[in-house]
Amino acid sequence: MMRSIDxxxxxxxxxxxxxxxxxxxxxxxxxxxxxVPVHTHINLVGWVSLALFGIGYRLGxxxxxxxxxxxxxxxxxxxxxxxxxxxxxxxxEQQAVVIIGSLLTLASMLLFLVNVVRAWxxxxxx
Numbered sequence: 030m031m032r033s034i035d036x037x038x039x040x041x042x043x044x045x046x047x048x049x050x051x052x053x054x055x056x057x058x059x060x061x062x063x064x065v066p067v068h069t070h071i072n073l074v075g076w077v078s079l080a081l082f083g084i085g086y087r088l089g090x091x092x093x094x095x096x097x098x099x100x101x102x103x104x105x106x107x108x109x110x111x112x113x114x115x116x117x118x119x120x121x122e123q124q125a126v127v128i129i130g131s132l133l134t135l136a137s138m139l140l141f142l143v144n145v146v147r148a149w150x151x152x153x154x155x
Contacts, residue, residue, distance in 0.1 A: 034097045038083030041105055045075025063119060067112045074134055075108040082141055091144035092151060100140040107133030 049071035056062050082104060085091045111134050114127025 032093075034093050034101055035083045035087035037101055038079050038086065038104070041108070042076050042079035042083060045071055045079060045108055049076060064116065066119065067116045070112040070115055071108075074111055078134075078137075079104060079108055082137075085141065085145065090148060091141060092148040093144075096140065096147075097144055100137060100144060103133055103140060104137035107131075107135075107137050 049068055052064065052068045052071060056064060056068065082091070082100070086093055086097060091097065107130055109130075110126055111130030114125070114130040117123040118127045
């Protein structure tokens, strides 16, 4: 997985984009927009952030390796749990999952920062 971390991020990003689109279509058809925050976070955290992570790894802006794999799993968990938590907060007034998802998403961005700094501090191959 380390050699294709960029592809793993991008495949998950596309799956999240599809989920966001399907939710948006469903909301539009039902004329019920209560879940707009869920839709928004699926698209922003799931599609945009994960795709940018994949592009960053692909272009060499972030260092690959074991920490990148950890980053993938933390980012995947956050991208799934954050919108799920928002759904639970909106529909059932339960906050725990959204807090966990938010913290995982924050941890994911911090891991990406570490991998970006590590890549910039690695001497280029001759």
